[in-house]
Amino acid sequence: MAMLSGAADKLLDFTIAPGFSRIGWGARRALGLLDPIKTDLSGRTCVVTGANSGIGLEAVRQLAELGADVVMVGRNPERLEQARASFEGAVRGRALITTEVIDVSSLQSVRAGAARLLESHPQIDVLVNNAGVLLDSRQVSTDGIELTLATNVLGPFLLTELLTPALAAAASERPPARIINVSSGGMYSEAVQLDDLQSARQQWSGSAFYARTKRMQVMLTEYWAAQLADQNIVVHAMHPGWADTPGVESSLPTFHRIVGKALRTPAEGADTITWLAAAQEPARSSGGFWQDRAERPVNRRPGTASAAGDDQRLAAELEALIG
Ligand SMILES: NC(=O)c1ccc[n+]([C@@H]2O[C@H](COP(=O)([O-])OP(=O)(O)OC[C@H]3O[C@@H](n4cnc5c(N)ncnc54)[C@H](OP(=O)(O)O)[C@@H]3O)[C@@H](O)[C@H]2O)c1
Structure with missing residues (x-):
């Protein structure tokens, strides 16, 4: 049965649309590949960005249901507080759910927020870099950086680097600490242009810019997996x-209308985040790219793969942008 379900799982992944939609979720659940997660996360602290909406909101719920204390990170204080309040009396156990306002597209906001987090939470067991945008026009951040790159890559890169001491501190008592980068299957369509990270020489395309940043997240996952291994921190992308x-409905209205009822629920989308944060299997490896609790290929289209050493070059380019 295990061999059969593994083959069916791979077939779903290969065929993209069924595997990515709720059909894939339902089939894998029927095959016994998505049984309820039962790990007790009490005493662990998880930080989730983009926590007031969609997949981030559901990841908070699932992690708190397993007993973890969760810090919800969002850029808008009112939306964040409203989301936190929605959990009052709605989550089993004694998980503590708190908030931290950080605009991840702003380097100044990330620096200030990370300093507050290090003060309030000297040990962080899990960091989920989930906040993300797909824009409909070229915009720049408060630092003058193309906004898709600033939100999806540069801010999370700085936040992760700044929070590493707290992850290492948690790992020294409860190894391993875990970093989870929420990427997208859209990344399969694009290669990263390391000499044009802000896509300044490209004609505007929201989905192409987004796809490149999502591939960068996977490259950074591989980069950090190597960099942080000796501190007992594992890093995965999913x-x-x-x-x-709400993000898909507003940024991809036609896709949202066409795929409609075949879309997964946000909770189904969040499941692999929670599994990567809680399960034993992903604690034993680092640098993987996952969907529905199984490791997936990073490249599917010719001409999109990165070369050896590109992950380090990307990290150096980001360091240079941070200044
Ligand atoms: N839904 C899907 O099918 C899908 C597929 C592939 C990948 N993803 C990825 O999943 C992640 C979550 O997306 P979603 O679908 O749940 O979309 P969503 O409902 O729009 O949630 C995105 C979250 O990111 C936050 N965010 C955006 N910019 C931010 C900033 N500068 N600082 C702090 N927070 C910021 C948003 O906050 P506000 O409410 O303040 O805007 C919101 O909480 C994203 O990384 C997305 O790329 C989603």
């Missing part, structure tokens, strides 16, 4: 499939 979230 993609949620296609989930019906």
Whole structure:
């Protein structure tokens, strides 16, 4: 049965649309590949960015249900507080859910927020870099950086680097600490242009810019996996499939209308985040790219793969942008 379900799982992944949609979720659950997660996370602290909406909100719920204390990170204090309040009396156990306002597209906001987090939470067991945008026009951040790159890559890169001491501190008592980068299956369509990270020489395309940043997240996952191994920090990227979230509805209205009822729920999209944070299997490896609790290929289209050493070059380019 295990061999059969493994083959069926791979077939779903290969065929993209069924695997990414709720069909894939339902089939894998029927095959016994997505049984309820039972790990007790009490005493662990998880930080989730983009926590007031969609997949992030559901990841908070699932982690708190397993007993973890969760810090919800968001850029808008009102939306964040409203989301936190929605959990009052709605989560089993004694998990503590708190908030931290950080605009991840702003380097100044990330620096200030990370300093507050290090003060309030000297040990962080899990960091989920989930906040993300797909824009409909070229915009720049408060630092003058193309906004898709600033939100999806540069801010999370700085936040992760700044929070590493707290992850290492947690790992020294409860190894391993875990970093989870929420990427997208959209990344399969694009290669990263290391000499044009802000896509300044490209004609505007929201989905292409987004796809490149999502591939960068996977490259950074491989980079950090090597960099942080000796501190007992594992790093994974995942993609949620296609989930019906406010973000998808507003940034991809036609896709949202066409795929409609075949979209997963946000909770189904968040499941692999929670599994990567809680299960034993991903604690034993680092640098993987996952969907529905199984490791997936990083490259599917010719001409999109990165070369050896590109992950280090990307990290150096980001360091240079941070200044
Ligand atoms: N849904 C899918 O099918 C799908 C597929 C592939 C990948 N993903 C990825 O999943 C992640 C979550 O997306 P979603 O579908 O749940 O979309 P969503 O409902 O729009 O959630 C995105 C979250 O990111 C936050 N965010 C955006 N910019 C931010 C900033 N500068 N600082 C702090 N927070 C910021 C948003 O906050 P506000 O409410 O303040 O805007 C929101 O909480 C994203 O990384 C996305 O790329 C989703």
